[in-house]
Amino acid sequence: DAKTTQPPSMDCAEGRAANLPCNHSTISGNEYVYWYRQIHSQGPQYIIHGLKNNETNEMASLIITEDRKSSTLILPHATLRDTAVYYCIVRVAMEGNTPLVFGKGTRLSVIA
């Protein structure tokens, strides 16, 4: 699975959009981009995933560049409850592959 690079920390004002970048320059054609988050002391929570096209759900939007070498997770209106560590993970979508491997992620602090 391709390696990902994320900034260690970011701040965002409450009510503004939080844009979390992820670099995955070695991604291959059959690898998905997944985003999870972990609110303090809780188990990680799935947010969104995608392959090539941009994706949106009730929690966030995922923007993947055309060359797929980077992506951005967007929380459109960040709240204090969005303060968490956000993990970007790249993984091949096939049976027999190993489970998700988590890095250190980005610590997002939403500030009132």
Add this chain to the structure above:
Amino acid sequence: NAGVTQTPKFQVLKTGQSMTLQCAQDMNHNSMYWYRQDPGMGLRLIYYSASEGTTDKGEVPNGYNVSRLNKREFSLRLESAAPSQTSVYFCASSEDWAAGNTIYFGEGSWLTVV
């Protein structure tokens, strides 16, 4: 709906003691996982079970054993606890370990070995 349930939530052990962390899921998932998370670190995979009857080592399996008791339950055993095993342990499950399946995590078990 319970999802993934872990017990105990907190445990203090003395060096050399043994214990088992229990995990059960009620989502009829095929795959289950055990991760550990040390302070300030990301999650590291200890063991996983792709399906009932199979188990495989993850990144950090040394000092642990697992049992996939049935489809619902996946236990993690520390045979002789060491201070280096002080950590938060998360159990997780997914429908299977193929494409795009969401992994659901339990709330964690805090283990301190003194």
